[in-house]
Amino acid sequence: MRDLFGYVGRMFITFLQDLTSIFHLLKETLVQTALLVTDRKKRKQARILSSVDEIGSFSLALVLLVSSLLGIGLTVVIAFNLDDLGLLNAIPGVVVVTVYRFLAPLLVGIIVAGRMGAAFTARIGTMKVTEEVLALEVMAISPVRFLVVQRFLGMVIALPALTVLGSFTAVFASLLFCVSRFGMGPNVYLTGILDVLTPTDVLSGAVKAFVYAVSIVMIGCYRGLIVEGSAEEVGKATMVTVVWSTLTIVVLDTVLTTAFYG
C-alpha cells in the first residue's frame, strides 16, 4: 500500500515537473515566434507554409475519410432513436451541433496528435540522439526557434483548418445519407441546419482546435527535446507523446465543451 502511495506520488511530481517544463517551452516558443514574425529575412527562411502543407497534406485524406464515416454513423444512431418519436426532421440540427461543437474537434485532434505529434517527437528525438540539437546550440542557434516555432505556426494554422473541413465533411456525408436513406429533401436538411446552427457553434470548434494544436505541438516537441541516449528512447518518447497528447485532448475537450455551454 505504501509502495502504491510512493508510486502515485512520484508520478504526480514527475507530471508537475513536465507540466512546468512544457509551459516554459511554450513561453520560449511564443517569444521566439514573435522575434521571427517581426524579422523579414528569418520569416522567409522559416518556411511556415511548407510546415502547414506538411501537416495538412499528411492528415487531410485521413481526416476526410474519418469525418465522412463519422457523419454517417452518427446519423444512423440518431435516426434510429428519433424515428420512433417521429422526429426525423430534427436529425440535421442534432448532427450539425454535435459535429461542430464536439465530435469533429475531438476526432481531428486525436488523428493529428497520432499522426503529427508522434512525428515531431520522432524527428526531434532523433536529432537529439545524433547530437544535431547540440550542434545547433553550439552554433548559437536556438533549437526552439529552429525546430519548434515553425511546427507551432504550421500546426495552429493547419489544425483549425482541418477541423473546419472535417466538420463540413461530416455534415455533408450526413446530408447525403439522409437524402438517400430517408428520401429527405436536401433543402429540408439545410433548413434543419440553419434553424439550429449559431456562430458560437462554429467558433467553439475552431477555438478548441487552436487549443489542441498548441497542446500537440508542445507535447510532441517537448518529448523530443528531452530524449537522451539511444534510438530506443526515441521510440519510447514517441509512444508517450501519442498517449499524452490523446489524453490531454480528451480532458481539454470535456473542459471546453462544458465551458462553452456554461
Add this chain to the structure above:
Amino acid sequence: MFTIQNIVKKYGERAVLNGLSFSAEERKITYILGTSGGGKSTLLKIMIGAVRPDAGEVLYEGRDITKVPERELDPYRRKIGMLFQQGALINNLTVAENIALPMREHTALDESIIKIMIKMKLELVGLRDFEDLMPSQLSGGMQRRVALARALALDPSIIFFDEPTSGLDPIGRSVITKLIADLNRLMGISCIVVSHAVEEALRTADRIVILSLGKVVASGTPQEIRQSSEPLVQQFITGSPDGPISFRASSKDFREDLLVG
C-alpha cells in the same frame, strides 16, 4: 587560453570527472587522450558550455564559462566551432544549406556572398562538388569533413573535435588528422581534440593531456609523453592490456560478489 581547474562531474553516484585540471594554449593543438568512457566527451561538453560541472571552473579570456548564464553564452559560441563525433549535420538540409546555416543566422551577408563562402569552406575540406547532396548520401568521413566546413563557417578561433577519426578507414583518418594540422598551421586556429588515437596524437599534437578515472595523469609535449616513465602512460601509448588500468572495470571483489549475490 583555456585554464581548466578542478572540474568535478557526477552522473548519479559515479564521478566521471574527478578534480581535473589542465590548460590549453592559444594557436596550439591540444590532444586530450583517455580510454573510452573516461569522461572525455563530458569534458568537451563542459568546455562548450553544454553541460554544467558540479564543481570547478573553465576560464576562457578571464571568464568562467561554467558560470555564464545560457543566454549570454552566444557570443562565446560564435567564436568557437565544434566537430561532432558523427558530424551532426542537419539531416534534412543539403551540404550547402548546412554550411550556410550559421552564416545566415549570424551575419547579414548577401546570399551571393554566402554562396561564394560555401564554396571556399568546402574547398578547404576538399569537397567542392558536393554542395547539393544530402548528408545521408555521403560517407562517414565525408560527413565529418562537411561538418568541419560548417564549423569553419564563421571563422572561429577555436575548434573542438570530438573523436574526429574514430570509426574511419586509415585514409579517412589521415585526411582528418592532416586537416587538423593544416587548420592550425595555416590559419592559426586553436584545436582541442578529444581522442583515443594515440599515434595521431603523438604525430600532430603540440601538447597531450592523458586522462584516467576522471583525472589528468600526464601532460606534456609528444616527446615528453613518449619518454614518460609513468607506467600508466606507457600502458596507454603501447596499448598493453596489462598495467595500472585493469581489464576488469568493477571494483568489488569477485568472490564476495558471487557469494553475496
